[in-house]
Amino acid sequence: MSESKGVIGLGTLLxxxxxxSEETFAAIAEVKDIDGPALTREFAEFTHQQxxxxxxxxxxxxxxxxxxxxxCNFLPDDVTQGFATTGLLKDYENGxxxxxxxxxxxTGATKASFSxxxxxxxxxxxxxxPLEIDLSLRVTGPVVWS
Numbered sequence: 001m002s003e004s005k006g007v008i009g010l011g012t013l014l015x016x017x018x019x020x021s022e023e024t025f026a027a028i029a030e031v032k033d034i035d036g037p038a039l040t041r042e043f044a045e046f047t048h049q050q051x052x053x054x055x056x057x058x059x060x061x062x063x064x065x066x067x068x069x070x071x072c073n074f075l076p077d078d079v080t081q082g083f084a085t086t087g088l089l090k091d092y093e094n095g096x097x098x099x100x101x102x103x104x105x106x107t108g109a110t111k112a113s114f115s116x117x118x119x120x121x122x123x124x125x126x127x128x129x130p131l132e133i134d135l136s137l138r139v140t141g142p143v144v145w146s
Contacts, residue, residue, distance in 0.1 A: 009034075011105035014070060016080055016088070017098055025101050028080045028088070030073040032132075034102065037112065037143045038066030065114060065139035068100070074123050074131035081133065088135060092118035100137065114143045 014034055015025035043058040051057050076082045076089075083090050091098055097115055104110040120136035 007104070007106045009105070013101075013103040014068075015101040015103060017100065019096075019098065023099060025099075026080055028070075028072065029075050029078040032071040032073070034068065034070045036066055036068040037114065037139055039143065040064045040066060063142070065141065065143045067119065068102070068114075068116065068137040068139060069135070070137075071132055071134050074133040088118050089121065092121055097140065111146050112143050113146065114139045115141055 012031075012034060013027045014031045015027050017023045017025050040063070041060050042062045042064070044061050045056060046059055047056045072081060074081065079087060081087050081089065083093075090096070095117060097117055099113070099115050101114075102112040104112075116137035116139045118135065119138040120134070122134040124132045124134070126132075
């Protein structure tokens with residue numbers, strides 16, 4: 001039996017760009033689970049009277065990079081989360097398109113780079129737990145893997 005080559009997700013970073021002409025990226029503070037990007041493709045139907053065996057026929061059309069959803073320990077005063085000039089809450093209010101990166105902890109240092117808007121923000125304040133914030137980024141355009 002061979003040993004799995006799977007990689008633990010611990011150490012994955014979700015980074016936000018500063019928008020400068022020589023852009024630098026900062027890790028968003030205290031990100032927990034990250035879900036996405038959810039890559040999908042649309043299809044147009046081309047079924048016709050002579051379609052083989054009565055099966056529907058499709059051809060690919062548009063691709064969609066979907067959403068990135070994630071949860072953080074909520075730090076309202078942090079520059080990557082709060083209402084500071086580069087914070088996610090500020091970007092939501094202003095409808096700012098921002099560049100992001102997901103840096104995976106694999107040996108090849110895989111990176112997903114994309115542009116996105118902050119689409120959803122939901123803070124939670126449980127009586128017996130940490131302040132948290134659930135966020136969703138709406139990706140626009142392609143996700144570039146490197």
